[in-house]
Amino acid sequence: xxxxxxxxxxxxxxxxxxxxxxxxxxxxxxxxxxxxxxxxxxxxxxxxxxxxxxxxxxxxxxxxxxxxxxxxxxxxxxxxxxxxxxxxxxxxxxxxxxxxxxxxxxxxxxxxxxxxxxxxxxxxxxxxxxxxxxxxxxxxxxxxxxxxxxxxxxxxxxx
Amino acid sequence: xxxxxxxxxxxxxxxxxxxxxxxxxxxxxxxxxxxxxxxxxxxxxxxxxxxxxxxxxxxxxxxxxxxxxxxxxxxxxxxxxxxxxxxxxxxxxxxxxxxxxxxxxxxxxxxxxxxxxxxxxxxxxxxxxxxxxxxxxxxxxxxxxxxxxxxxxxxxxxxxxxxxxxxxxxxxxxxxxxxxxxxxxxxxxxxxxxxxxxxxxxxxxxxxxxxxxxxxxxxxxxxxxxxxxxxxxxxxxxxxxxxxxxxxxxxxxxxxxxxxxxxxxxxxxxxxxxxxxxxxxxxxxxxxxxxxxxxxxxxxxxxxxxxxxxxxxxxxxxxxxxxxxxxxxxxxxxxxxxxxxxxxxxxxxxxxxxx
Numbered sequence: 001x002x003x004x005x006x007x008x009x010x011x012x013x014x015x016x017x018x019x020x021x022x023x024x025x026x027x028x029x030x031x032x033x034x035x036x037x038x039x040x041x042x043x044x045x046x047x048x049x050x051x052x053x054x055x056x057x058x059x060x061x062x063x064x065x066x067x068x069x070x071x072x073x074x075x076x077x078x079x080x081x082x083x084x085x086x087x088x089x090x091x092x093x094x095x096x097x098x099x100x101x102x103x104x105x106x107x108x109x110x111x112x113x114x115x116x117x118x119x120x121x122x123x124x125x126x127x128x129x130x131x132x133x134x135x136x137x138x139x140x141x142x143x144x145x146x147x148x149x150x151x152x153x154x155x156x157x158x159x
Numbered sequence: 160x161x162x163x164x165x166x167x168x169x170x171x172x173x174x175x176x177x178x179x180x181x182x183x184x185x186x187x188x189x190x191x192x193x194x195x196x197x198x199x200x201x202x203x204x205x206x207x208x209x210x211x212x213x214x215x216x217x218x219x220x221x222x223x224x225x226x227x228x229x230x231x232x233x234x235x236x237x238x239x240x241x242x243x244x245x246x247x248x249x250x251x252x253x254x255x256x257x258x259x260x261x262x263x264x265x266x267x268x269x270x271x272x273x274x275x276x277x278x279x280x281x282x283x284x285x286x287x288x289x290x291x292x293x294x295x296x297x298x299x300x301x302x303x304x305x306x307x308x309x310x311x312x313x314x315x316x317x318x319x320x321x322x323x324x325x326x327x328x329x330x331x332x333x334x335x336x337x338x339x340x341x342x343x344x345x346x347x348x349x350x351x352x353x354x355x356x357x358x359x360x361x362x363x364x365x366x367x368x369x370x371x372x373x374x375x376x377x378x379x380x381x382x383x384x385x386x387x388x389x390x391x392x393x394x395x396x397x398x399x400x401x402x403x404x405x406x407x408x409x410x411x412x413x414x415x416x417x418x419x420x421x422x423x424x425x426x427x428x429x430x431x432x433x434x435x436x437x438x439x440x441x442x443x444x445x446x447x448x449x450x451x452x453x454x455x456x457x458x459x460x461x462x463x464x465x466x467x468x469x470x471x472x473x474x475x476x477x478x479x480x481x482x483x484x485x486x487x488x489x490x491x492x493x494x495x496x497x498x499x500x501x502x503x504x505x506x507x508x509x510x511x512x513x514x
Contacts, residue, residue, distance in 0.1 A: 089164045096173055108173070111166075112180035115189075123192050127166045132194050141191045144294075148187030 002029070003037040004052075006045040011037060018055040023099035042097050047090040054080060054103055081110035085127065119156040120149070126158050167195070172205060179209035182217050183233055183293065183489055200491055218448045220484045221265060221273075228265045228275065231292060231487060234448070266327070267316035267380075271490020272497065274316035274327055287314065287327060289351060289494065295507040296494040300327055300349060303357050313344075319378040319396035325351040325497055326396050328380060330363070348399060352499040363401050364392055446486040456484050 002019045004012045020026040028034045040048065057076050060069075081088065088107055095103040115123055124131060133141075142149055166174065178189060178200065190197050200206065222230045266274035271291055278285030290297035315328035329347040344364075347357040379393040393402050445454045445463075453466045463484055464473045494504045 085166075086164050089166065089169060092169065092173060093164075096170065104176075108176045109180060111177045115177070116181055116185055118185070118188075120188050120191055123189065128163075129165070129167065129193050129196075131192070133191060133197070138191050141197070145187045148184050151184065153184075154188075 002034055004048065005037045005039045006043055006048045007041050008045050010045040010048075012045075012048060012052055014052055014055065015059065018052075018059045021055050021058060021100055021102070023101070025098065040094075040097075043094045044090070047087075047094050050080075050083075050087070050091055051094050051098065051100070051103070055100070058102065077106055081106060085111075085114075117153050117155050119154050122156050122158050171199065171203070175199060175203065175205045175209055179206060180217075183219075186491055201493065202496060206491065218446050218454065219487045219489050220445060220454075221268070221487045223265065223483045223485070227263050228273070231489070233489070234454075265485060266314040268485070268487055269316060269318035269325060271488055271492065272318075272325060272494065273487075274314065276314055289316075289325070289327070289497075290507075291490055291492070291494045292507075293489055293491065294493055296504050297507060298351070298494055298498055298502060298504050301356075302329075303347070315380045315382075315394070317378070317380040317394070317396040321378055322397040324353070324396065327351070328394065329357060346394070346401075352497050352502060360399055361401075363394070445484055454486075 001013045002016050002025065004014060004019070004025075006012070016029065020029065025034065025038060028038065043051070057073070057080075083091070088111060092104065092107045092111070095107060114126070118126065123129070131138075166177075169177075174196075178186065178196070181189065186200060190200050217233055219231060219233045221228050222232055262278060264276045266276050266287070268274065271293065273290050273292065275288045275290060276285060277288065285302075287300040287302060288297050289300060311332040313330040313332065315330070316325070317328065318325050327349045329349070330344040331347065332344045344362070346360045346363045348354075348360045349357045378397055379395045381391055381393045391403065394400075395402070445456055447453055448465075451468055453468065455464050455466060464475055466473050498504050
């Protein structure tokens with residue numbers, strides 16, 4: 001068992017087989033630096049719980065194909081990324097910090113899937129981005145590729 | 160801790176990681192979301208590294224008719240159906256000013272930049288263009304004066320990650336000797352954004368079929384010996400050294416040409432496993448996509464098929480019949496960033512339009 005500590009001082013015990021999916025922690029264990037509690041100053045407990053949930057589910061991922069659990073895992077992944085933007089970004093940052101490649105892929109793909117085909121207005125609103133381009137600058141970019149701003153698939157809804 | 164996390168708090172690397180997964184049209188739209196995204200999408204080198212990744216989620220292919228490149232198509236994976244439908248298509252067709260579009264052959268493409276040859280290979284008035292069609296940009300490479308003693312010219316195009324340079328290669332096949340075959344060819348190199356003129360890089364063995372087949376891997380352009388089929392030569396784009404590889408690696412190199420990893424060799428497709436009606440066709444791999452399926456061109460472009468190594472099954476892919484297909488990685492990076500300030504990059508009018 002490996003002990004992880006979130007930045008709000010909560011400790012979590014995780015099986016070594018699960019936690020080594022994090023390249024960062026795997027290296028620490030190999031270097032003998034994981035004897036006591038591993039402090040994770042960048043991750044709060046809420047996010048860490050999510051990450052651990054993922055690690056535990058994916059513990060035997062290599063064997064999933066043999067045991068026919070692939071579909072189950074796929075369903076778990078779909079449910080797992082069903083979270084708000086803020087929470088998703090928290091998990092992405094945690095996955096990046098802990099260097100968990102599969103989790104990173106999953107979350108970035110989910111973010112991209114949500115942005116896919118969205119209108120400019122919808123993207124800005126969903127992600128709370130303030131437009132800092134002038135109207136002229138904006139028009140110039142549109143003029144360069146007007147086709148990108150029209151088409152039936154463009155989705156202006158925010159969700 | 161109470162402050163809200165937004166996408167702007169993510170590292171640029173992560174933002175690129177997300178944006179690079181969008182379809183072409185979405186990426187163009189994201190340019191006007193804000194200044195920071197504009198720079199990320201138009202000039203950040205980080206984005207280039209992710210191009211390769213895109214090809215598995217949104218593989219793009221170039222379609223050509225009779226060896227002439229016509230369309231860029233971005234494939235869309237329809238989960239439920241057996242077929243793929245076109246997602247985007249460039250319209251008007253790929254064209255360049257004052258060229259005969261019936262005869263615009265692809266020399267090669269790297270990171271979304273295409274090297275195109277207009278005119279017949281051994282024609283006096285042919286020309287070579289480098290273009291980024293998504294941005295309607297092109298650069299015409301000035302060719303050295305025609306030399307009559309050379310009976311054929313073969314072009315190659317490559318990119319070196321090590322030096323960040325793009326180079327156009329030009330093999331001048333010497334006139335036939337008394338046995339009727341040329342012995343070797345002179346190689347000339349043109350570095351984009353650096354060279355004013357072509358440079359001579361020495362004599363090299365002649366390529367088989369007088370073609371490179373776009374074999375552009377690991378920063379080197381490869382070709383097969385014209386007489387001994389078990390020798391493959393490589394030209395390192397960065398060091399400009401020519402090396403030979405022995406024949407045992409032929410399978411691997413051929414596969415790598417299309418971005419297919421070494422695992423392919425362990426994944427030999429047995430003829431018995433191919434459905435009867437298409438068993439005797441010739442298949443050319445194009446790219447790997449969705450969970451390791453291999454997209455292949457069947458029978459000189461009459462059809463695309465996708466092979467699933469797990470199920471050992473071929474599926475026909477609905478794109479366009481009768482076109483030749485090559486893998487292509489779109490670029491959102493201006494050709495100006497490669498050519499620098501000393502070379503004039505021009506724009507195609509009317510601008511390329513995607514519908």
